[in-house]
Amino acid sequence: PIIAGNWKMNNTKAQTYALLNDLVPLVADAEAEVVICVPYTSIWAAGEAIKGTNIHLGAENVHWAEKGAFTGEISADMLLEQGVEYVIIGHSERRQYFGETDETVNKRVLTALAKGLKPIICVGETLEEREGGKVEEVLVRQTTEALKGVDKDQLDKIVIAYEPVWAIGTGKTATAQDANDTIAIIRNTIAKLYCPKCAEEKVRIQYGGSLNPKKAKELMSMPQIDGGLIGGASLKAEDQVQRLKSCKIKIKALRKGRFFICNSKLIIIKEDDLKNHLTDTASVYII
Numbered sequence: 001p002i003i004a005g006n007w008k009m010n011n012t013k014a015q016t017y018a019l020l021n022d023l024v025p026l027v028a029d030a031e032a033e034v035v036i037c038v039p040y041t042s043i044w045a046a047g048e049a050i051k052g053t054n055i056h057l058g059a060e061n062v063h064w065a066e067k068g069a070f071t072g073e074i075s076a077d078m079l080l081e082q083g084v085e086y087v088i089i090g091h092s093e094r095r096q097y098f099g100e101t102d103e104t105v106n107k108r109v110l111t112a113l114a115k116g117l118k119p120i121i122c123v124g125e126t127l128e129e130r131e132g133g134k135v136e137e138v139l140v141r142q143t144t145e146a147l148k149g150v151d152k153d154q155l156d157k158i159v160i161a162y163e164p165v166w167a168i169g170t171g172k173t174a175t176a177q178d179a180n181d182t183i184a185i186i187r188n189t190i191a192k193l194y195c196p197k198c199a200e201e202k203v204r205i206q207y208g209g210s211l212n213p214k215k216a217k218e219l220m221s222m223p224q225i226d227g228g229l230i231g232g233a234s235l236k237a238e239d240q241v242q243r244l245k246s247c248k249i250k251i252k253a254l255r256k257g258r259f260f261i262c263n264s265k266l267i268i269i270k271e272d273d274l275k276n277h278l279t280d281t282a283s284v285y286i287i
């Protein structure tokens with residue numbers, strides 16, 4: 001399982017140090033893979049803050065060219081030099097606001113893999129597409145196009161994040177059953193492109209989009225869901241106050257670690273111990 005935070009355009013260098021200084025010791029025993037995808041200007045600071053820890057460093061985009069006249073872009077080598085391991089590609093905000101297409105997603109994916117970066121490829125339908133009954137068509141297309149030219153033996157480097165556009169930053173989380181069934185479409189597409197075993201064992205597929213403590217338990221317990229890509233909730237624990245007495249967050253399967261931010265601190269606890277760690281007033285956030 002893989003739990004990744006997508007900071008988007010948030011956190012200055014100072015804020016990066018502050019957040020990670022708290023986070024690092026608290027995730028030391030995590031069973032799941034923890035990734036933070038940070039803005040370019042925070043990469044160096046984040047890399048320093050997590051050096052020697054179990055937190056993996058990610059960026060939020062990468063260009064396909066080796067180098068050159070691409071103002072505002074960043075190359076794989078530039079990221080690798082800073083210790084970046086993961087890179088988000090094709091986030092719907094890039095597709096919506098910055099002209100990202102299936103074709104450019106694919107180019108970025110191929111370069112990332114060739115360079116040794118692990119892509120977190122975002123796919124997901126808009127509300128209009130969902131209402132028009134096009135979910136399957138869109139996801140099959142996005143997945144197939146993104147993976148064009150990717151070898152079977154590269155699949156274990158790939159993470160796919162299913163993020164319905166209508167769920168991102170809106171507070172409208174997909175239902176667990178719906179997310180599970182939709183992720184099954186993506187897995188089935190990979191099975192057809194490669195092999196069922198590849199789809200089952202090599203590619204991790206996350207759910208993302210308003211993932212919050214209330215919904216996390218159900219979503220993460222679904223068989224198709226291998227983790228989460230979390231935006232807003234990975235930033236400000238204190239803004240996301242949840243009474244925890246009634247909130248039992250479970251991340252499915254023994255291999256999956258349990259992460260909570262409690263009163264701005266990330267803690268990892270066994271579910272059985274949950275009640276001993278929490279007070280009436282605890283603010284809890286799953287990361």
Ligand code: PGA
Pocket residue numbers: 006163167168169170171208209210211229230231232233
């Ligand atoms: P959200 O964002 O958790 O704030 O909805 C998720 C994402 O965009 O990756």
